[in-house]
Amino acid sequence: MLLCRISAVSQSVARWGTSVRRGALLHPALSFNTSRCQNVSSTEGTVHPAAAQGAGPYRDSVLLPRTEFPMKLTGQNLIDREVQIQQECGFAELYSWQRERKAKKEYCLHDGPPYANGDPHVGHALNKILKDIQNRFEMLRGKQVHYVPGWDCHGLPIELKALGELGTSGLSPLQIRQKAREFAEGAIARQRAAFQRWGVMADWDKCYYTFDGTYEAAQLKVFQDMHSKGLIYQDYKPVFWSPSSRTALAEAELEYNPQHVSKAIYATFALATLPPKMAEAVGELGSISVLVWTTQPWTIPANQAVCFMPNAQYSVVKRRDSSQLLLVATERVSSLATLLSTELESVGTFTGTELEGGVCQHPTIPKKEVPLLPANFVTMGKGTGLVHTAPAHGMEDYSVASHFKLSVECIVDEEGRFTELAGPELQSLSVMGEGNDTVISMLKAVGSLVKEEECVHSYPYDWRSKEPVVIRPSKQWFIDIASLKDKAKEVLAKVRVIPESARGSLLAHLDRRPYWCISRQRSWGVPIPVFYHKETGEPLINKHTVSHVTQLFSEKGSDCWWELPLESLxxxxxxxxxxxTDYERGDDVLDIWFDSGTSWAAVLGDSRADVYVEGKDQIGGWFQSSLLTSVAVQKRAPYKSVKYFLYLGVEKGEKMSKSLGNIVDPDTVIHGGEDPSVSPAYGVDVLRWWVAESNVFSEVQIGPNVLNSARDSINKLRNTLKFLLGNLQGFDPRTQAVDPKEMHYIDQYLLHLLRNYSMKMTDAYNDFGAGRAIRLLQAFITRDLSKFYFSIIKDRLYCDPEDSLGRRSCQTVLEEILDGVTRSIAPILPHLAEEVYLHAPGHNEGETLFRSGWIKSSPVWRRPGLEEAVEGACAIRDSFLSSIPGRNAAEYELTIEIEPGLLFELIESLQDEPTSSSSQLTELMMSSQTTLTSALPRDLPADALISNGSFLINLEGESNGCFGSVGGRTALELSNPQAAPFHWLHGVTLRNPMQPCLQVRTLEYVM
Incomplete structure (x- = not known):
């Protein structure tokens, strides 16, 4: 015999979110664990012990689980089953079906176009499956999903891959375009087949492609609208130029290499004319030189000025080792002295504004003089505080040239080589190689080189060729970002950004882009609809010309730009x-970011997308280009929310890349490799589970360990589902379900937990929290089902009469659990969900889960009084089981003594008679017999184990007026003997006549 004494605190205060069932509010004396039944192992899906010996004499006396649902699928059987389910359950028709049904709301996830330049990879899988999980959830919730997959089909990478080793030599634009189109179409076909195999829900016959004439026409309408507003203009200004690709690049097409090594130099520009204030101060000291620092020596021949910070302080210093006089920022003197390994003695100090009027001698070009000019971009963090300024080869330098009307002559050609303007000594030399070294030698020869050093710093590279870019001026077409910036920020403030921390990056990209170069010198793209006068070069573009070309593109496609005569264009x-005859068509094409950034116009029409979901790199790419073009035309963002995820890496911590040879092929993940022991066939659902479980806000990793873990998790889930299906054999919920009010309390309680689970799962998916949904699923199965409910109900399931109320009550709940769990995992594991649905009772043949809606739960399942009764009993149960580790609870007769009061009334609802071997309380305790009493037995056995504890009950009500002001924290402290021992509250009731309040009773409970 085991007796247990427990003290309970009942409180009429506002309900707290922490559940008693989890042991968070229990007296330490009871040592409650977070799981209810840590000493009772879960056996769902296994054979009942009575049947372990085969056809024993008791086999027919128990109702064992029976189902054809397989515990595990592996190898080719798994692959075949997934394909079969896709066919039987109409995966291909699901999107069209839901578009045709009536729905009160539409949910639009606008698909960012993947690049059509290669085979499908796990980056595609992460992208498409994340979107599909959300789309399937929204569809199950009853919304009409709008999701049109698309492809980004233009651009240099496709052009280069299509041409291979042929290059563009001797090929016409139409020939290049034909080869590029064929290459893109092949990549699209392979990617589309993979996306379908992954179970991505869409109408794959109605996708969008940026090379379609209708798409190109929609793009040109945006171009026309922006041009008519003066937002698109042609200008000659510095742009990022890729010598390796021979085209201008936008900011979004750059990758910054933080380990780039430059040859940095300190060089002097002799002051040919001293600033007036300096001339008065220094007198006849001698020749003074301005000291500059640059990491791009090759730009020195293009120098047009030296800039200073107007509000900074500058000093003329004398080198002790050579008596040379140098002008530098006062703030930089100490660092420069260390760098030059000499003392620098100040002989005069001046403000920046006092340097105005000074003129320097160019160090490599005789007779060329350059002025000292003020500029606010000058900083004191590095260098000398004086900046060599070459307007043709720097964005900020160009702004100085624009203000002071300086010359902007380009001395670098499209291949990154010096032109004849740089002089015979430099002509044809690569500016990033031999040309750079030659300029340094020239400076050294004339005595202007003060120091040379290697500098490791971040430098822009062409994202396609992975080669350094240069800044050079070129006549290009630009979008005036400065005019759009304020409105873009205003509308962005109304957009939900997930995670919110990314908002700063979106704004930062807007701030650092005064303009956007949208013209490219290639053939594979949408032609910019501009005609140029052959003699003057003046562009011919207006609403009539663009509208006409737009109509032609819509009818014939953009190839007609080269196919039709000028008279037709x-x-x-x-x-x-x-x-x-005075005009010729332009050769430039539009930047592919303008291509994809106008997809809202081609796909969404007048609607806004509920969300854009893409990788983090799109913060400066598609998210930006879409925002800017939409703000320009519609004065609003094209999306209500944006969500990003991070890059992929392998388990070793390396970033996944083709150059490292560590790309994980999703086809190998699904179908397996040549050696199944090394690369087993995991199937699509494992790939989808991996996507859902990944923390997409940190680097996502994939590899054998991650995939094996995902497979094991799914197999454990199948185990639970098999147990549920096996115990529902022969049960039809349409005719045999028990009304919740007639159910056993423990069954009603599980419906209560199921309702909470369904609400939490809904919230998780609403917040794009597929990973959180998985954690909720696993916690519900492990804690609420396996370790608790399943361990309690097996006797009733296996041993009660088949049609008894107790067994049917249990089966009703099992069917609800099966249905709820299956629907809750369906967005992530559609194949498994439909497979379970094919075996589940309660629906007609041919029905599919995805056409039948989301989790069904009822408000009547929420039973607060019942919740306290069961959770109070669970607390006692946990204490009981923890006191008999490793023993069978059925070996014990349990006596529970509780002083009359609220807890006694709650527990009494589980057992009508004082002593019972078949009550709901006994079932919950798993003992052979349970006695519930309000007074301790006088004849306690000498070997009786007695345990005391307290239990906190949370009921609806107010939190003020009891014990002054008794909140959740105070009550928790009262239940902790170390904070406020209970003995002084023994048997006392504290009341406020005006309000419900804290009641403390001693409720003893003997084991």
Missing amino acids: LPPEVLKKVKV
């Missing part, structure tokens, strides 16, 4: 005013 109203 120009509209009649323009042909009346110009001489066709």
Whole structure:
């Protein structure tokens, strides 16, 4: 016999979110664990012990689980089953079906176009499956999902891959475009087949492609609108130029290499004319030189000025080792002295504004003089505080040139080599190689080189060729970002950003882009609809010309730009005013970021997307280009929310890349490799589980360990589902379900938990929390089902009469659990969900889960009084089981003594008679017999184990007026003997006549 004494605290205060069932509010004396039944192992899906010996004499006396649902699928059986489910359950028709049904709300996830330049990879899987999980959830919730997959089909990488070793030599633009189109179409076909195999829900016959004429026409309408507003213009200014690709690049097409090594130099510009203030101060000291620092020596021949910070302080210093006089920022004197290994003595100090009027002698170009000019971009963090300024080869330098009307002459050609303007000594030399070294030698020869050093710093590279870029001026087409910036920030403030921390990055990208170069010198893209005068080079572009070309592209595609004669490309109203032979069509195409950034116009029409979901790199890419073009035309963001995820890496911590040879092929993940022992066939659902479980806000990793873990998790889930299906054999919920009010309390309680689970799962998916959904699923199965409910109900399931109320009550709950769990995992594991649904009772043949809605739960399942009764009993149960480690609870007769009061009334609802071997309380305790009493037996056995404890009950009500002001924290402290021992509250009731309040009773409980 085991007796247990427990003290309970009942409180009429506001309900706290922490559940008693988890042991968070229990008296330490009871040592409650977070799981209910740590000493009772879960056996769902296994054979009942009575049947372990085969056809024994008791086999027919128990109702054992029976189901054809397999515990595990492996190898080719797994692959075949997934394909079969896709066919039987209409995966291919699901998107069209839900678009045709009536729905009150639409959910639009606008698909960012993947690049059509290669085979599908796990980056695609992460992207498409994340989106599909959300789409399937929204569809199950009853919304009409709008999701049109698309592909980004233009651009240099496709052009280069299509041409291979042929290059562009001797090929016409149309020939290049034909080869590029064929290459893109092949990549699209392979990627589309993979996306379908992954179970991505879409109408794969109605995708969008940026090379379609209708898409190109929609893009040109945006171009026309922006041009008519003065937001698109042609100018000659510095742009990022890729010598390796021979084209201009936008900011979003750059990758910054933090380990780039430059040859940095300190060089002097002799002051040919001293600033007036300096001339008065230094007198006849001698020749003074301005000291500059640069990491790009090759730009020195293009120098047009030396800039200073107006509000900084500058000093003329004398080198002790050579008596040379140098002008530098006062703030930099100490660092420069250390760098030059000499003392620098100050002989005069001046403000920045006092340097105005100074003129320097160019160090490598005789007779060329350059002015000292003020500029706010000058900083004191590095260098000398004086900046060598080459307007043709620097964005900030160009702004100085624009303000002071300086020359902007380009001395670098499209291949990154010096032109003849740089002089015979430099002409044809690569500016990033031999040309750079030659400039340094020239400076050294004339005595201007003070120091040379290697500098490791971040430098922009072409994201395609992985080679360094240069800044050079070119006549290009630009978008005026500065005019859009304020409005873009305003609308972005109304957009939900997930995670919120990314908002700063979105804003930062806006701030550092005064303009966007949208023209590219390639053939594979959407032609910029501009005609140029052959002699003057003046562009011919207006609403008539662009509208006409737009209509032609819509009808014939953009190839007609090269196919049709000029007379057909120009509209009649323009042909009346110009001489066709005076003009030629432009050769430039639009930046692919403008291509993809106008997808909202081609796909969404007048609607806004609920969300854009892409990788983090799109913060400066598609998210930006879409925002800017939409703000320009619609004065709003094209999306209500944006969500990003991070890059992929392998388990070794390396970033996944083709160059490292560590790319994980999703086809190998699904179908297995040549050696199944090394690369087993995991199937699609494992790939989808990996995507869902990944923390997409940190680097996502994939490899054998991660995939094996995902497979094991799914197999454990199958085990639980098999147990549920096996115990529902022969049960039809449509005719045999028990009304919740007639159920056993423990069954009602599970419906209560199931309702909470369903609400939490809904919240998780609403917040794009597929990983949180998995954690909720695993916690519910492990804690609430396996370790608790399943361990309690097996006797009732196996041993009660088949049609008894107790067994049917249990089966009703099992069916609800099966249905709820299956639906809750369906967005992540659609194949497993449909497979379970095919075996589940309660629906007609041919029905599919995805056409039948989300988790069904009822408000009547929430039973607060019942919740306290069961959770109070569970607390006692946990204490009981923890006191008999390793023993069978059925060996014990349990006596529970509770002083009359609230807890006694709650527990009494589980057992009508004082002593019972078949009550719901006995079932819950798993003992052979349970006695519930309000007074301790007088004849306690000498070997009786007695345990005391307290239990906190949370009921609806107010938190003020009891014990002054008794909140959750105070009550918790009262239940902790170390904070406030209970003995002085023994048997006392504290009341406030005006309000419900804290009641403390001694409720003793003997084991």
